[in-house]
Amino acid sequence: MTGLRGGRGALKRPVLSPLRYPGGKSTLYQNLLSVVRENNLTSGTYVEPYAGGAGAALALLITGQVQHIVINDLDPAIFAFWWAVVNEPSAFSRLIDDAKLDMHEWARQKEIYLTADRQDYMGLGFATFYLNRTNRSGALNGGVIGGVKQQGRYKIDARFNKPALVERVRLVGIHSKKIALLNIDGLDVIASYADRPKVLIYADPPYFDRSGSLYLNSFTPDDHCKLASVLNLHAQRNWLLTYDNVPQVHALYASRRRELISLNYSAHRVVKAQEVMVFSDALVTESLTTLF
Incomplete structure (x- = not known):
C-alpha cells in the first residue's frame, strides 16, 4: 500500500462548510477530485451516507466538479x-x-x-x-x-x-x-444509490476507535460488519471508504484495495493520524499514487 496525501500536506482546497466537524475529511478534496475526474463522474452525483460537515461534498459541488450531492446524516x-x-x-x-x-x-x-x-x-x-x-x-x-x-x-x-x-x-x-438531504440509515443510502449511473459514494462512518467522543453517532461491531457486507456486495460500483487503521478494517475489506493516508486532526491538540482508504473494484485510482 502507498500513502495518499491528506492533512497539512494536501493541495489547497476550498473550505466551504459552515460546520466545524471533528474528523472531517474536507482535507481529502484533491484525492476525491482526482477520483471524480479519472472515473468520468464530473456530470454525476456525489453521495455521503455519513455526511457530518459535508466539507468535501460542498467543495466538489460549489467548484463545479460534480452536478449534484447527497447529504445524509442520521x-x-x-x-x-x-x-x-x-x-x-x-x-x-x-x-x-x-x-x-x-x-x-x-x-x-x-x-x-x-x-x-x-x-x-x-x-x-x-x-x-x-x-x-x-x-x-x-x-x-x-x-x-x-x-x-x-x-x-x-x-x-x-x-x-x-x-x-x-x-x-x-x-x-x-x-x-443541487443538494438532496436525507435523514436515514447510511446503509439504506448506499443501497439506494450504488446501482445508479454516474454516482460516487464516499463513506466516512464512525470509526472503531471512538476515543474523545469525536463522533455524534457510534457504531457497534455489528454495524461495522453490516456496512462491509453492503459495500462488498457492491464491489463493482463506484465507492470509497475511510476508516481508522485497525486490524478489523483490513479483515472486513481483505478483498478490496486499500491505501494508507495521513491526516492532521485538531481535537485539543494537533495529532497526525494514519487511516485507511478502501476502494471498490470498479473505481479507477491510478492517479492517486502520485499525490504525495
Whole structure:
C-alpha cells in the first residue's frame, strides 16, 4: 500500500462548510477530485451516507466538479442544520448576524439543542450550529472555547466569524437545488444509490476507535460488519471508504484495495493520524499514487 496525501500536506482546497466537524475529511478534496475526474463522474452525483460537515461534498459541488450531492446524516440535529441552511439560507444568515456570543446565549442554545422538538429544523439547526462553532473542536457534547469563565487564550467567538459564515451559508443556498438531504440509515443510502449511473459514494462512518467522543453517532461491531457486507456486495460500483487503521478494517475489506493516508486532526491538540482508504473494484485510482 502507498500513502495518499491528506492533512497539512494536501493541495489547497476550498473550505466551504459552515460546520466545524471533528474528523472531517474536507482535507481529502484533491484525492476525491482526482477520483471524480479519472472515473468520468464530473456530470454525476456525489453521495455521503455519513455526511457530518459535508466539507468535501460542498467543495466538489460549489467548484463545479460534480452536478449534484447527497447529504445524509442520521443525527437529527445535524440533519436539522442542513435542512435549515439549504432551505432557509437567508433566515439562517440573519440568525448568525444577530447571534450574541456570550455564556448566557451559549447556555440558552445548549438548552434548545437538548430539548427542542426534533422537527423544529430552524431552532434545532441553529442551536447545533451555534454549539459547533463555539465548542472546543466543534464537538456538540464538548465544553465552550475559553471555558465557562472565559479565561482561556481563545474566547467563545474565536471560531464565529460572522461575515465568513454568512458567505458560506449564501453559497450553500445558491446551490440548494443541487443538494438532496436525507435523514436515514447510511446503509439504506448506499443501497439506494450504488446501482445508479454516474454516482460516487464516499463513506466516512464512525470509526472503531471512538476515543474523545469525536463522533455524534457510534457504531457497534455489528454495524461495522453490516456496512462491509453492503459495500462488498457492491464491489463493482463506484465507492470509497475511510476508516481508522485497525486490524478489523483490513479483515472486513481483505478483498478490496486499500491505501494508507495521513491526516492532521485538531481535537485539543494537533495529532497526525494514519487511516485507511478502501476502494471498490470498479473505481479507477491510478492517479492517486502520485499525490504525495
